[in-house]
Amino acid sequence: MKTKQHRTEGSRYYPKRYDFDPATRDAILDEGLLCHVGFQREGQPIVIPTGYCRVDNTLYLHGSVGSHFFMEMAKGRPVCISVTLLDGLVLARSVFNHSMNYRSVVAFGETRLVESEEERWMAAERFTEHVIPGRWADARKPSASDMKKTMFIAVDIQDASVKLRAHCVADDPEDMQLEVWAGVLPLSLKAQTPETDESGITGIPVPDYLTDYQR
């Protein structure tokens, strides 16, 4: 297994942080909006943030055909794609036991340029629906010219490591009587009020899929 080198400690009080249930992996990948794609170029590791979507065991990326990053991806490169969701700050009584609650997937595979028109259209729709469910039916669909300018990259996941921490404070027993506030500060990505672009037709109501938006 290629993923073992970043195995780390379990907690003293809780089970190890790895989760081998494929449903956990998929739930994390489906909640995230951004991934970080790592690859090597001329001996230099490079990590690029970009959007993605998951379809079964495959991650799709897309971008401009003129982008150097996507031109590199089109060549078929070994990559590592990480998706991390930050759920909270864990404040122990001692600095040493501070931690974060998070869920992460570190996925390995090789990039593949998507060439079939059918798979490209499927990826375009799934990508849009991954980010904003309901949007595909609402917005103008890509034209042939839009699609020509867009490159789709697929990464079939060969191996993935799913790691999470989702529990409360774990202090040393001798610290339990310290007069220090301890607990968890939950964090989450929240949508604010939608900001309407007034430069076109006005009076179009904000769609329900935005007013209710949450990951």
Next chain:
Amino acid sequence: MKTKQHRTEGSRYYPKRYDFDPATRDAILDEGLLCHVGFQREGQPIVIPTGYCRVDNTLYLHGSVGSHFFMEMAKGRPVCISVTLLDGLVLARSVFNHSMNYRSVVAFGETRLVESEEERWMAAERFTEHVIPGRWADARKPSASDMKKTMFIAVDIQDASVKLRAHCVADDPEDMQLEVWAGVLPLSLKAQTPETDESGITGIPVPDYLTDYQR
């Protein structure tokens, strides 16, 4: 410049997305809580999420001396460290012009094991204060034994690319009269109500630095 290979398009309507002001770079690094560290191991790119802090031109990571990831970092490896802040979803009238507002730093350097006790203590304090300003003075400071179990890694930034998108919708002129809602859905990482750990001394009030917490 090593960073040029991931240069991408500017918008048709707005300037290119690169920002060369060092203050912008530092503001992004100081706001982020997680970074993604990319390195190569036996031909395999690996991207690991972890906490960090910035001190001048240096990024610090820390972790358990028993962690395989940190043992690898201690060897002095070329790395790419990316920090990405997601600020919003940009909903154009056409699917093709959808985008995200974000701010990102892609930094390059080599890892260095921090050996001096002075630098290790400085990094421990700055790390804590980066995540939760005010916490260092409040929690139990690391003991000699805590410090022995902790490895600090420094990466002096040799080169960095700062990229952002922070503007409204940019539709094709011929789409402006479509009856499709367009605009920006702002997103931000929000703190929820702190969850007190009741297993030690009770009645300790939630500290001000948590009730007012924001990035």
